Amino acid sequence: MTKRWWIVPILLLAMATLGRPGAADAQMLMNGAGATFPYPIYSKWFEEYIKIDPEVRFNYQSIGSGGGIRQITERTVDFGASDGPMTDEQLKKAPAELFHIPTVMGAVVATYNLPGNPQLAFTGEVLADIFLGKITKWNDLRIKALNPSATLPDQTIVVVHRSDGSGTTYIWVDYLCKISPEWEKEVGRGTSVKWPVGLGGKGNEGVAGQVKNAPGSLGYVELAYAITNKLPAARIKNPAGKLVEPTIESTTAAAAGAVKNMPDDFRVSLTNAPGADAYPIASFTWLLVYKDQPNESKGKALVKFLWWAIHDGQRHPAALLYAPLPAPVVKQIEAKIKQITFSGKPLLAAQ
Amino acid sequence: MAADSLAGVGTADDLALPPRAVGRSRRGVGDRVYRGLILASVWLVLALAGGLLLALGWESWAAIRTFGLRFLITSHWDPVAGEFGALPFIYGTLVSSLLALLIAVPLSLGAAIFLAELAPSWVRPPVAFLIEMLAAVPSVVYGLWGIFVLVPWLRDWVQPALARTLGFLPLFQGPPYGIGMLAAGLILAIMIVPYITSVSREVLLAVPGSQREAALGLGATRWETTRIAVLRYGRSGLIGAILLGLGRALGETMAVTMVIGNRPEVALSLFAPGYTMASVLANEFTEATSDLYVSALVEIGLLLLVVTVAVNGLARLLVWSVGGPARGGRA
Numbered sequence: 196m197t198k199r200w201w202i203v204p205i206l207l208l209a210m211a212t213l214g215r216p217g218a219a220d221a222q223m224l225m226n227g228a229g230a231t232f233p234y235p236i237y238s239k240w241f242e243e244y245i246k247i248d249p250e251v252r253f254n255y256q257s258i259g260s261g262g263g264i265r266q267i268t269e270r271t272v273d274f275g276a277s278d279g280p281m282t283d284e285q286l287k288k289a290p291a292e293l294f295h296i297p298t299v300m301g302a303v304v305a306t307y308n309l310p311g312n313p314q315l316a317f318t319g320e321v322l323a324d325i326f327l328g329k330i331t332k333w334n335d336l337r338i339k340a341l342n343p344s345a346t347l348p349d350q351t352i353v354v355v356h357r358s359d360g361s362g363t364t365y366i367w368v369d370y371l372c373k374i375s376p377e378w379e380k381e382v383g384r385g386t387s388v389k390w391p392v393g394l395g396g397k398g399n400e401g402v403a404g405q406v407k408n409a410p411g412s413l414g415y416v417e418l419a420y421a422i423t424n425k426l427p428a429a430r431i432k433n434p435a436g437k438l439v440e441p442t443i444e445s446t447t448a449a450a451a452g453a454v455k456n457m458p459d460d461f462r463v464s465l466t467n468a469p470g471a472d473a474y475p476i477a478s479f480t481w482l483l484v485y486k487d488q489p490n491e492s493k494g495k496a497l498v499k500f501l502w503w504a505i506h507d508g509q510r511h512p513a514a515l516l517y518a519p520l521p522a523p524v525v526k527q528i529e530a531k532i533k534q535i536t537f538s539g540k541p542l543l544a545a546q
Numbered sequence: 547m548a549a550d551s552l553a554g555v556g557t558a559d560d561l562a563l564p565p566r567a568v569g570r571s572r573r574g575v576g577d578r579v580y581r582g583l584i585l586a587s588v589w590l591v592l593a594l595a596g597g598l599l600l601a602l603g604w605e606s607w608a609a610i611r612t613f614g615l616r617f618l619i620t621s622h623w624d625p626v627a628g629e630f631g632a633l634p635f636i637y638g639t640l641v642s643s644l645l646a647l648l649i650a651v652p653l654s655l656g657a658a659i660f661l662a663e664l665a666p667s668w669v670r671p672p673v674a675f676l677i678e679m680l681a682a683v684p685s686v687v688y689g690l691w692g693i694f695v696l697v698p699w700l701r702d703w704v705q706p707a708l709a710r711t712l713g714f715l716p717l718f719q720g721p722p723y724g725i726g727m728l729a730a731g732l733i734l735a736i737m738i739v740p741y742i743t744s745v746s747r748e749v750l751l752a753v754p755g756s757q758r759e760a761a762l763g764l765g766a767t768r769w770e771t772t773r774i775a776v777l778r779y780g781r782s783g784l785i786g787a788i789l790l791g792l793g794r795a796l797g798e799t800m801a802v803t804m805v806i807g808n809r810p811e812v813a814l815s816l817f818a819p820g821y822t823m824a825s826v827l828a829n830e831f832t833e834a835t836s837d838l839y840v841s842a843l844v845e846i847g848l849l850l851l852v853v854t855v856a857v858n859g860l861a862r863l864l865v866w867s868v869g870g871p872a873r874g875g876r877a
Contacts, residue, residue: 231832258832259831259832259833260833260835261832261833261834261835261840262832264835265835282835285835351721353723358803358808358825358829359828359829359830359832359833360625360829360830360831360832360833360834361833362833382626383626383627384626385625385626386625386833386834386835387625387829387830387833387834388624388625388626389622389623389624389625389626389627389810390809393809394723394725394807394808394809394819395807395808395809395819395821395829396804396808397803397804397808397828397829401693401804404690404693404694405693405725408693408694408697408698408701408724409701409723409724409725
């Protein structure tokens with residue numbers, strides 16, 4: 196019995212070799228970290244991209260936007276990912292110039308639980324006042340004016356928000372900030388804020404669970420989550436004065452509406468974007484990469500992947516209920532990717 | 547054979563003797579290695595605990611310097627404005643854990659006494675097994691059950707009934723959301739019942755039978771026997787069991803986060819939503835971007851450690867003050 200111990204290392208060795216197919220042909224490992232919201236589409240991309248370039252393997256840790264920003268700033272990863280754009284202060288802390296590369300878009304919807312499940316519509320002002328605690332009843336005149344045909348009960352509105360820091364919250368409060376000066380002054384924007392009223396639920400499922408269970412509640416969740424779980428989603432009035440239903444198409448329309456005024460660094464908020472069909476609570480999610488790459492071969496592989504992601508990769512988001520980038524924005528991002536360099540030499544031209 | 551039994555007497559004696567025989571010297575080396583290993587593991591554990599404290603202190607230094615004591619006594623938690631006060635989290639952690647103990651201790655001790663003293667012998671193993679199974683349920687499952695079963699039940703039945711009958715107390719006022727401190731306390735109580743019950747049962751089973759026989763022989767009733775001869779004898783063990791439950795309640799994160807409502811406010815009412823230290827860490831750490839924000843969260847981690855150690859220390863004092871099992875038992 197005791198003589199058989201030698202079999203253990205051999206087995207381990209065998210498992211190690213079997214477990215990593217093709218480990219022998221020196222693969223390049225690309226490390227990334229950050230936002231949880233785009234994690235499903237990113238892992239789909241990494242899986243698909245192996246077929247395009249089998250030499251690159253991606254390792255993405257969805258530790259949250261905050262962690263992604265910290266890690267790319269400390270250069271412990273090759274790329275970061277964030278649901279909110281980095282602030283000027285954060286960019287100043289980075290050792291070199293960072294690019295924001297938009298990859299896909301997401302939207303946030305207002306979901307609710309009312310007897311009879313009426314299809315509701317809101318304006319930003321009404322949503323802001325509900326979340327500020329100024330409108331407290333469902334039969335408030337301002338809600339009635341927007342929904343003349345719905346039967347609205349004399350019931351307290353139970354506000355439900357995310358308790359965990361999240362990009363979804365950022366998009367939601369960013370929209371409220373743009374609509375309501377009072378919200379901007381009292382609460383402000385961030386991945387976690389000091390909520391004037393309401394209960395906190397952890398994650399989309401926490402918010403949805405509370406909304407589903409408590410009659411009279413109103414909360415916000417990601418568009419993808421609302422669609423897969425068939426939650427009621429309110430139409431929201433956009434700046435063009437139209438009530439827009441949250442869909443993949445109306446989310447993409449929000450980016451198309453912002454094309455004209457797109458800043459050079461893509462650090463743009465798409466909430467309340469112009470455009471007749473634009474859904475007003477939408478946002479990009481970004482990859483964060485250094486303009487000047489520290490490693491030539493890795494940098495080359497990275498720009499090649501980014502190029503693929505904004506072109507062929509855009510076939511995948513819709514199936515996973517993310518909104519793809521509109522064509523004019525893709526053109527603008529192309530120019531940005533071409534600016535990524537290794538010691539001053541553009542990397543993309545080299546391929 | 548003789549050498550073997552001698553060696554068993556003590557390491558110190560063994561090491562003091564000159565190595566006369568080969569066997570003995572080999573054993574001396576073995577003992578030294580053994581001693582070294584044991585010492586190393588002790589130091590490693592101490593170093594880990596010390597390192598943890600140092601790291602938490604270091605990382606939270608920015609928040610400690612900025613807010614000082616204000617951090618402990620203000621309840622303003624505003625990540626956007628960079629204002630942080632931890633009072634609601636400390637309050638929520640202590641209140642939810644206390645509430646859990648209030649509910650769980652009588653329940654668990656009752657179950658333990660039944661299982662150890664009263665139940666017919668064929669009932670004991672399956673019931674004990676079932677109670678212990680509760681400890682194996684993952685806390686996220688408790689949380690989901692809390693959201694979908696416990697919370698609606700509280701909102702529709704328990705809270706309206708409490709408000710009608712005991713509504714004059716500030717503890718039971720306010721709108722019945724279901725979600726809140728009461729739900730968190732109940733979930734925690736259910737989670738710590740198996741720990742307290744199974745440890746208490748072991749403690750009661752370890753009480754010598756002669757204790758019971760003596761009490762019964764003096765003409766005590768069943769309940770008097772249990773109270774005087776069994777519970778009293780095992781009280782330090784029982785307090786240990788309760789402490790184990792309390793430790794679990796203080797640190798529990800997932801299930802509490804799902805039902806407590808996550809609102810950083812100090813509210814007297816048990817119906818109101820609250821927040822705990824472990825919950826705010828789980829909720830906000832991943833997306834905390836500014837340095838001060840991260841530092842404030844780490845300080846909450848440090849506080850949680852301090853509160854846990856302090857509560858455990860107090861309970862140890864309590865155990866010492868009531869004395870060991872021997873005094874009560876032999877009286």
